[in-house]
Amino acid sequence: MREPAELSRRERQIMDAVxxxxxxxxxxxxETIPSPPTAMAVRRMMHILEQKxxxxxxxxxxxxxxxxxQAKHKAGRLAFERVLETFFGGSLEEALAAHLHxxxxxxxxxxxxxxxxxxxxAHHEGR
Numbered sequence: 766m767r768e769p770a771e772l773s774r775r776e777r778q779i780m781d782a783v784x785x786x787x788x789x790x791x792x793x794x795x796e797t798i799p800s801p802p803t804a805m806a807v808r809r810m811m812h813i814l815e816q817k818x819x820x821x822x823x824x825x826x827x828x829x830x831x832x833x834x835q836a837k838h839k840a841g842r843l844a845f846e847r848v849l850e851t852f853f854g855g856s857l858e859e860a861l862a863a864h865l866h867x868x869x870x871x872x873x874x875x876x877x878x879x880x881x882x883x884x885x886x887a888h889h890e891g892r
Contacts, residue, residue: 772819775802779810780819780833784840788832 772780775798782797783789791808795801811831814820820831833840853859865872872880 775810776814776819779807779814780840783820783831783833784837787837788830790828790830794831 778798779794782794786793786797789797791804791811794811795804795807798807801807811820815822815831819834821834822829822831824830849855849857849860853863
């Protein structure tokens with residue numbers, strides 16, 4: 766299976782849509798992605814993604830429903846690692862600072878306490 770970072774822009778958009786939806790038909794993906802190509806083009810790309818091992822399919826009546834082969838949490842973790850390396854030089858501190866500065870709402874007290882607890886837990890576990 767090709768690494769997700771090696772996907773084309775359109776393939777990445779399709780995979781993002783399927784991950785977001787959990788599973789999707791071609792028409793649902795067309796409705797979801799920005800400036801979509803024709804449904805036939807999306808169908809072909811989804812078939813290619815299936816051949817590459819990124820999607821699996823099942824039939825439901827006349828429809829074909831696609832779902833990601835990789836668990837959403839694992840794909841999310843890998844995507845986050847790519848963003849962290851690409852945009853923040855691997856610095857979690859810089860990534861978190863950028864996120865906190867770009868938020869429209871403030872961090873709630875509960876959210877802040879959960880973040881502190883996660884940091885303390887990682888420290889105790891030697892991470």
